[in-house]
Amino acid sequence: MSNLMGQSTQSTIDVVDLSVVRGNNEILKSISFGAAPGELIGLLGPSGSGKTTLMRSLLGVQATTGGSARILGFEVRSPLLRARIGYMAQGSAVYLDLSVEENVRYFAGVLAEPPSEISRVLDVVALTSFADRLVSSLSGGEQTRVSLGVALIGSPRVLILDEPTVGLDPILRRDLWRTFDELATAGTTVIVSSHVMDEATHCARLLLLRDGQLLFDDTPASLLVTSGAANYDVAFERLIEGTR
Amino acid sequence: MSTRRTLLTTRRILQQLRHDPRTIALLLLVPTALVGLLAWTLANRPGAFDSIGPKLLGVFPLVVMFLVTSVITLRERSVGTLERLFTMPLTKADFVAGYAIAFGALALVQSFLVSALSYTWYGLAHQGVPWRTSVVALCAGLLGTAFGLALSAVAHTEFQAVQFMPAFILPQLLLCGLVIPVSQLPAVLRVIADVLPMTAAVHAIAPLQSNWYYVGQFAIMLAYILVALVVGAATLRRTTK
DSSP states (O other), X not given: OHHHHHTTTXXXXXXXXXXXXXXXEEEEEEEEEEEOTTOEEEEEOOTTSSHHHHHHHHTTOBOOOEEEEEETTEETTOGGGTTTEEEEOSSOOSOTTSBHHHHHHHHHHHTTOOTHHHHHHHHHTTOGGGTXXXXXXXXXHHHHHHHHHHHHTTOOSEEEESSTTTTOOHHHHHHXXXXXXXXXXXXXXXXXXXXXXXXXXXXXXXXEEETTEEEEEEOHHHHHHHHTOSSHHHHHHHHHHHHO | OXXXXXXXXXXXXXXXXXXXXXXXXXXXHHHHHHHHHHHHHTTTSTTHHHHHHHHHHHHHHHHHHHHHHHHHHHHHHHHTHHHHHHTTTOOHHHHHHHHHHHHHHHHHHHHHHHHXXXXXXXXXXXXXXHHHHHHHHHHHHHHHHHHHHHHHHHOOSHHHHHHHHHXXXXXXXXXXXXXXXXXGSOHHHHHHHHTSHHHHHHHHHOSSOOHHHHHHHHHHXXXXXXXXXXXXXXXXXXXXX
16 A cells, blocks of 8 residues: 555556557557556547557456556556556447446445435536436436546546547537546546547647557657647658658 | 446347337237237138147247347347447357346246237137246247347348248147147157147146146246357357458
């Protein structure tokens, strides 16, 4: 426990030479990066670049083949981490045939959080008035918020969100990014993946992934400056061409 | 393993079913109606229902619970809730036990309904003991649940799961003594039939056997339930390649 307390001002995530090989495919090639409390990090890259595999590796549900990944000082497979990382998968990953509140209540119970956490979380994702609705009757954006709400139970110090803004309208995306920003400001390390390069504007730091390789790790502004591009799509294209 | 997390999981599964009245109706009414239909078809053959009816009380819960459990656990995999739970402090044993208790309770209600109607309305005159019939039906339901959980590791889609049903259930149906008494089967098949879970369920319902005979049949069923639950838990993978 003292180890955990001692980590509070240091890094929350330490990834060194992490690799994942599946059959003959190298899904992740020797990835290294660290993250500090309060960082809002965008994990960007095209579909199939390894974003989900990297995120699942951080959650300890992906078998890795090399390197190491630690969160809050613990090896990612450690059972001690299981209540400390908030995770939102692609797709809602909540029970469609339960009400919003029943979903949050179940996951809060599994995490051994008090019932007061249910109303707090519903408030954060603005779903209090939807508490009794079945998730299957909600819109895509509302289902995303249920999933985010579950990820926020217990105020985890690390949040890993896999493409949370995909397929949502601009207003909803803006609201979600605002929520991520507030969470980061409160000291949470937030990693958000997306294949939409323009989402880079919302992040304080970018990790660009392509074919399992980490191409870039710096601020969005520096990506535009180093590439001389006018927007993030072009910047990413130039970055890819530059590495060929 | 934690009792609290197991029971939370049980409650969650029952809540899911509560929001799906059609499934509950199918689970409870279909076996009841089928036994009633059987009683009716045998109306002109005195005594026939008394010998076949009770056997079905051990067969239906197994079939129905097998299907429901395999489909609902596969849905947990495909929707991603299972992966989410595995990033949380829920053990495989909590998960599997939660399902076994939820569907065990359902099997109990189902068996009670079927036996109650059989002994009254359908006019079953069985020389067995009603409470033993209910316990067998409960065991059969648990067998179905346990095998359904184990199967969900093998089947990759709900479509596959449904197709596993004939492969898993029909051979047992042929061998369990429903069509031909086990004692009249060819020697090799008799040996196989005697160790199948569905045969044990049918045997345990049969009247006028020694106490040790019944203990043996229940032991076979319990062994299958435990092994299938352990296999079901073992084949759940927290990490994937």
